[in-house]
Amino acid sequence: MNTAARLAPLGLAALLALTACGSGEQATSDSGVPLVSEGQLTVCVNPPFEPFAYTDDSGEVVGLDMDIVNEVAKDLGVELVTKVSAFETMQSGTDLDTGSCDLVTSGMTITPEREAKLDFSEPYFDADQGLLVAADSGITGVDGLAGKTVAVQQATTGETWAEENGLTVVQFEELGLQIKALETGQVDAVVNDIAVLGPYASGDLEVAATFPTGEQYGIGVKTGSTALLDAVNATLDRIREDGTYDALYTARIGTAPSTASSEG
Known part of the structure; x- marks a missing residue:
């Protein structure tokens, strides 16, 4: 087989890949919320940060933050996928801007400096x-x-x-x-x-x-991801109203939340 014949399939594959990437299609949840990967809500975390995000004996990342984003994934009808990342790339918005994940959370305080780089959910914890x-x-x-x-x-x-x-x-x-x-x-x-x-x-x-x-934690999304941010806030509202938040908080923190914390 000559060189041109060998390269032809490779060129076709590259063309197909470029066509797929240029289609403009983006993965979404069942509710139409744009996501990084089809059928998955990907969250970047920085364990160990017990009791918010830490690795248990089985190697799974667990904690209050994970409990909350799992509720978000359930409401979206998708699977929760966890990625361990450096806190710097999370709080700077880099992980979100590069498409590494949909959400960032690990006891992340809402600050004006961070709000310039990513959008935050309603507060869910006073710290x-x-x-x-x-x-x-x-x-x-x-x-x-x-x-x-x-x-x-x-x-x-x-x-x-x-x-x-x-x-x-x-x-x-x-x-x-x-x-x-x-x-x-x-x-x-x-x-x-x-x-x-x-x-x-x-x-x-x-x-x-x-x-x-007077610090408060929030869940971060890429700047301008309005549909996803609305979904996160809707889940936070639901779990506060139906008692799920109080139960998760008590299980992870060891005490019941104050009225201010449970109301966000």
Whole structure:
């Protein structure tokens, strides 16, 4: 077979691929909401961030955020698919803009800076910052952090809060690495959302302080994805009204939500 004959099928395949890509068709849910993949709602997450998104013993990513987006998938009549991603590419909108996923969630605080890069759902959780230290550290608040090193999660509101308070910070890509750094003595304290520090506050570690910040979590979608955003908000409204949200919150957080939290 000569070279031209060998290349002909390849050229035809490439032409067919380009024709398919250029058709302008996009996958949708049963309700007509545009999605990245047919029959699937793809969510990008950044575990470990217990109790919102973390890996259980079977290797499945679970948590309150996963429970909520699973309800969204059920309402859309599609399968939920999870992708683990870096928090930076989630909060910057990169994962959404490149079509890696339909939603981003992992205890993501709604901020003006992030709202310039992606669209957020209604708030579904009220959050504050917390301080995790060694149980024998003697640190009880910000004043005790002078001259100390504080582990923060990159691109989070916890990092911003620590820097605004003049703390000496060390960046880590995810919560698990922050905790490991504290346990091994690489840092003197950890700052992150108070709700995710609780599971680590036992034995040698303790939560030394809570810093009220008025933060609220939201689920992110690509800017301009109105139909999907409306669907997410519709699910949030439904689960608040039918009691599903209260049940999920209590199971994952350990206490019932306050009235303000359950009403968004």
